[in-house]
Amino acid sequence: MERQMLQMDDPVFAASVSKTAKAPIIVMPAGLSCQAELFLGTSPTIKAATSGLIPFISTGLAQIVSLPVIMPAAGGVAYHVYLDVYAAGYLLLAYLATEDVIIPSGSVGPITWV
Amino acid sequence: MPQFTPSAQKTAVAPISMSPAGLSCEAELFLGPNDVTKVASSGLKPFLSTGSPQQVTFLVTMPATPGTYHVYVDVRAGGQLILAYIGSENVVIASPALTFGTPWGYKTGCPDSSFKGANVSVRISNPSAASITKRIYCRWQPSIYWPSKTNAGYKTMAFVGETEITWLDVTVPAGGFKDVESPYQFNVVGYGWGCATPLISTGASFYFWFQDQDGNESPAILL
Numbered sequence: 001m002e003r004q005m006l007q008m009d010d011p012v013f014a015a016s017v018s019k020t021a022k023a024p025i026i027v028m029p030a031g032l033s034c035q036a037e038l039f040l041g042t043s044p045t046i047k048a049a050t051s052g053l054i055p056f057i058s059t060g061l062a063q064i065v066s067l068p069v070i071m072p073a074a075g076g077v078a079y080h081v082y083l084d085v086y087a088a089g090y091l092l093l094a095y096l097a098t099e100d101v102i103i104p105s106g107s108v109g110p111i112t113w114v
Numbered sequence: 115m116p117q118f119t120p121s122a123q124k125t126a127v128a129p130i131s132m133s134p135a136g137l138s139c140e141a142e143l144f145l146g147p148n149d150v151t152k153v154a155s156s157g158l159k160p161f162l163s164t165g166s167p168q169q170v171t172f173l174v175t176m177p178a179t180p181g182t183y184h185v186y187v188d189v190r191a192g193g194q195l196i197l198a199y200i201g202s203e204n205v206v207i208a209s210p211a212l213t214f215g216t217p218w219g220y221k222t223g224c225p226d227s228s229f230k231g232a233n234v235s236v237r238i239s240n241p242s243a244a245s246i247t248k249r250i251y252c253r254w255q256p257s258i259y260w261p262s263k264t265n266a267g268y269k270t271m272a273f274v275g276e277t278e279i280t281w282l283d284v285t286v287p288a289g290g291f292k293d294v295e296s297p298y299q300f301n302v303v304g305y306g307w308g309c310a311t312p313l314i315s316t317g318a319s320f321y322f323w324f325q326d327q328d329g330n331e332s333p334a335i336l337l
Contacts (some may be wrong), residue, residue: 012192030168075196076133076165104137104191108199109129109167111143111185113116 012102015075021067023093029088030060035086038067038102040079040101045098048072048079062066075105117206118176119242120215126156132163139163140190143172144154145183147204149198150169153177164193168322180209210242214324214332221319221337234322235295236332240286247285249327252296257319294324 003070027034034057039050052068073080081097118124132139139162144155156172177183185201219234232254240246286292323334 003297012194014194014196017194054170078134087180102137102192103192104132104134104136104139104196106130106132106163106189106197107167108187108189108197109131111187111201111203113118113124114127 002094004093009013011099012104013071015103015105016071016073018068018070021069021081022064023067023083024062025046025056025065025085025093026060026062027085027092028060029059030058032058032087034058034092036065036067037084037086038069039082039084041071041082042077042080042098044080048074048077053086071091071101072103078102079107115203115206117208118208118227119244120176120178120180120207121244122176124174124176126185127169127176128172129167130161130170130187130197131165132169132187132189132191133165135163135165137191138164139196141170141172142188142190143174144186145174146186147183149166149184149186149200153179153183156185158190176205177207180207182206204253206313207240209328210240210244210246211328211330212246212248213239214325214326214330215239217324217335219322219335219337226286232322232337233322234335234337235293236324237291237293238284238286238324239291240288242303243270245285247286249281250284250294251281251325251327252294252322253325254320254322257321260321260334296324 012090021038023036023038024112025036033055035053035055037051037053039047041048049069054065054067055108056065058062078100081101083097084091085093126143130141130142138160140158140160142156142158144152146153152175159170159172161168161170166299182204184204187193189197215237217234217236219232221232234252236248274322282294284292284294297317319336321334321336324332
């Protein structure tokens, strides 16, 4: 399945903080047992952080699914954001967000008074 | 440990490295007893991350109250607190010091007495940019004990007043000076000022000096 582009802002978070992403997801027909997973990584196969599989029942309409994620501890990286949706165990939707999640890192050296 | 005067404007420079490059960042340096009480702050200094160390300058007006303060640096990116540092060295805000000149004075004569009083003065200067008020004392001691100030214990002269006052609160304007005079005088009815209570015998000599509440002393003069 070819991954589709998903619109989102370009968020910046501190390392290891807990954040919840909310995604409007439409799966038809209604009544299907579905699961969604949002994960961050530098590629679709490397999951630096994931919401795990979040179950929901399709309604046939847009429904907001909350996807809690603990941000990666490794900073200084712009992580791609992936969203996979499964129905009855089959991968139904595979999205890649247009913007990355940025986890900055840095350091402060010795202070000099002049 | 850096030491500054109250309300002085100082600039701190810190190398800050933030990755990835191109992030809109803000840094703040502040002083305080803890990281939630900002007694003095640079405010938020915006900069763009480069992924490499870059020198960020912080202009801070030092606290007006003397004391020891921790130094904190917070760095935010995208509005998120990313780095929170505390400096390994505190900043000390010292009480500004007055400068004493060399005192001058003379013994005062007392009719019908073999003892004398003394009248000693000193010029006190304030080299700082702010007005300073300090409690000033005038000390004296027989020369036979000099230079030890503990053998017989030094004594403190009284300033002029209705009652004996052994200190004077002196305010010296910024960049200015004030001359302080300390005659040894008691107001005793019938005797007037200066001669009722003997201070020093005619044949002996004594050292006199001035001292402020922080222990700063003038040179001593021998009378």
